[in-house]
Amino acid sequence: TSQRVINFGAGPSALPDSVLEDATKGLLNFDNTGIGIAEISHRSPEFTAYLASVEALIRQQLNVPSTHSILFTQGGGTGQFSAVVLNLLARHRLLYPDLREEERNLDYVLTGSWSLAAWKEGVRLGGGKVNVVADGRRGSEDGKTFDNVPGRDSFRFSENPALVYYCENETVNGVQFKHALSDGDSQEEKEEEEGMFPFHLLPKDQLVPLVGDYSSSFMSRSIPHLADHAVIYAGAQKNIGPAGLTILIVRNDCIVDVDTAAQLGAQPVPITLSYKTLAEGNSVYNTPPVLAIYISGLVLKRNAELGGVEYYERVNRRKAEMVYECLRLGEGKGVFKGYVKKGSESWMNVVFVVLGEGKEKEFLKGAEERGMVGIKGHRSVGGIRISLYNAITEEQTEKLVKYMREFVESQ
Ligand code: PMP
Incomplete structure (x- = not known):
């Protein structure tokens, strides 16, 4: 797992490492049947x-x-x-x-x-x-x-x-x-x-x-x-x-x-x-x-085990607040511009543009160098899109926000 990057992609998206590790066991032997999950009858x-x-x-x-x-x-x-x-x-x-x-x-x-x-x-x-x-x-x-x-x-x-x-x-x-x-x-x-x-x-x-x-x-x-x-x-x-x-x-x-x-x-x-x-x-x-x-x-x-949707509701709210707060900071300095109106912003997909010629490329490159990928906006709208689905942790979000802040300050 050490070669894994942080994948903020919009879908397919990141899955928890522990789940993927469990899944590899099931691929070989599902529920002690001696048959892998991709091989077993759906009517078993x-x-x-x-x-x-x-x-x-x-x-x-x-x-x-x-x-x-x-x-x-x-x-x-x-x-x-x-x-x-x-x-x-x-x-x-x-x-x-x-x-x-x-x-x-x-x-x-x-x-x-x-x-x-x-x-x-x-x-x-x-x-x-x-x-x-x-x-x-x-x-x-x-x-x-x-x-x-x-x-x-x-x-x-x-x-x-x-x-x-x-x-x-x-x-x-x-x-x-x-x-x-x-x-x-x-x-x-x-x-x-x-x-x-x-x-x-x-x-x-x-x-x-x-x-x-x-x-x-x-x-x-x-x-x-x-x-x-x-x-x-x-x-x-x-x-x-x-x-x-x-x-x-x-x-x-x-x-x-x-x-x-x-x-x-x-x-x-x-x-x-x-x-x-x-x-x-x-x-x-x-x-x-x-x-x-x-x-x-x-x-x-x-x-x-973690506490269901109530748990994710709390964590996802904090993740989104962190990113939007940083986005507002960047807007204040003329570096970023969000384009969703206040009150309609998604907790799951944060979209914005990086202002200035060539700046978006620079932002993407810097993210990639720090092991963060999947943040290029959808081809139909361009810009940046950060997807904060359940598998993205608060620590990973903090890492992204830290980078966003550094980027803002370097401009
Ligand atoms: N609805 C929403 C909100 C979606 O995000 C997507 C896929 N990104 C779709 C529908 C289409 O789903 P699929 O690609 O699974 O057909």
């Missing part, structure tokens, strides 16, 4: 028990109620851009078979490039109207940058939509919804706060088809209003494990008979995208990503 009793334990770890740490199922699949967040549309349109069809196509609205809250990508897939697959509930670009200075969570007054939900979609943390733009539980205030007090998802604007008298993309914040802190969500999903490759595993939390009324819905005119749902297939098959209808599930399970077990 040992793997079946392991999968159930991973589910239990998630249920326990996030307090997932019995109204919701935890499902494992592949296809990433992108696969779910399609799956949520198809499954929830099927649900809508079964609930309201007589509505016209154009009355089957899909509602999207746009706060960055991932929600925009999800919206595009909604346009491709949706039969009816695809409504933009709120658009962060409208609140930006140039009218085209995703740099904020839109003010709650601008949210316009449509009547009885088939889904309401939001992305909790925008990995590329560094925009995140504010966390209701993050500073000890009661949920009710926080309800009215700008920057939080306005759960209180949703109808209370029905099961709302609320979809949250938690790809880059899952397990980094608790999930506000988890029980009010229809679907929460996340690819594993940021906070939880290797790429290849997608984790879903689906409210049971959203696990519908997609074939009956198709007979009523809904689009057919590919078998591996159907939540009913996944649920009835205990997530092993077809071969799951066994190795990715295994390593994710090791991470989740370690999380539980």
Whole structure:
């Protein structure tokens, strides 16, 4: 492990050394079977028990109620851009078979490039109207940058939509919804706060088809209003494990008979995208990503030992505060410039630019020389992006901040 650098990459991302060391043992001999985890049958009793334990770890740490199922699949967040549309349109069809196509609205809250990508897939697959509930670009200075969570007054939900979609943390733009539980205030007090998802604007008298993309914040802190969500999903490759595993939390009324819905005119749902297939098959209808599930399970077990999401909530808040504080210092000296508005800054992905000709290259080079990599911004927006997922420790964050401070002072 001595040759390992500090990887602040946005995904796939760093995993704890101790987990990787354990994983190498499992690669040779999983659970005393004499068979490695990449070689064992996904239907073996040992793997079946392991999968159930991973589910239990998630249920326990996030307090997932019995109204919701935890499902494992592949296809990433992108696969779910399609799956949520198809499954929830099927649900809508079964609930309201007589509505016209154009009355089957899909509602999207746009706060960055991932929600925009999800919206595009909604346009491709949706039969009816695809409504933009709120658009962060409208609140930006140039009218085209995703740099904020839109003010709650601008949210316009449509009547009885088939889904309401939001992305909790925008990995590329560094925009995140504010966390209701993050500073000890009661949920009710926080309800009215700008920057939080306005759960209180949703109808209370029905099961709302609320979809949250938690790809880059899952397990980094608790999930506000988890029980009010229809679907929460996340690819594993940021906070939880290797790429290849997608984790879903689906409210049971959203696990519908997609074939009956198709007979009523809904689009057919590919078998591996159907939540009913996944649920009835205990997530092993077809071969799951066994190795990715295994390593994710090791991470989740370690999380539980450390104190679960409450532990990570405290640590991640401190990490983010450290980096933002240093960013503000650099802004004051005209060296850095953050571009996310106050109150919308992500705890997971801190984005900024280094001002001055050639300065960004210099900053990146200096970081690399000190064994810190993965901080180049997404190719679509440029700049710097520092990802502070769970596996990044406070000590590693301190090392980065120390370098940032030195850089500022040297300019
Ligand atoms: N949503 C978010 C918030 C993401 O960060 C990503 C990937 N970076 C995706 C969706 C797409 O996920 P995948 O690459 O697993 O399809």
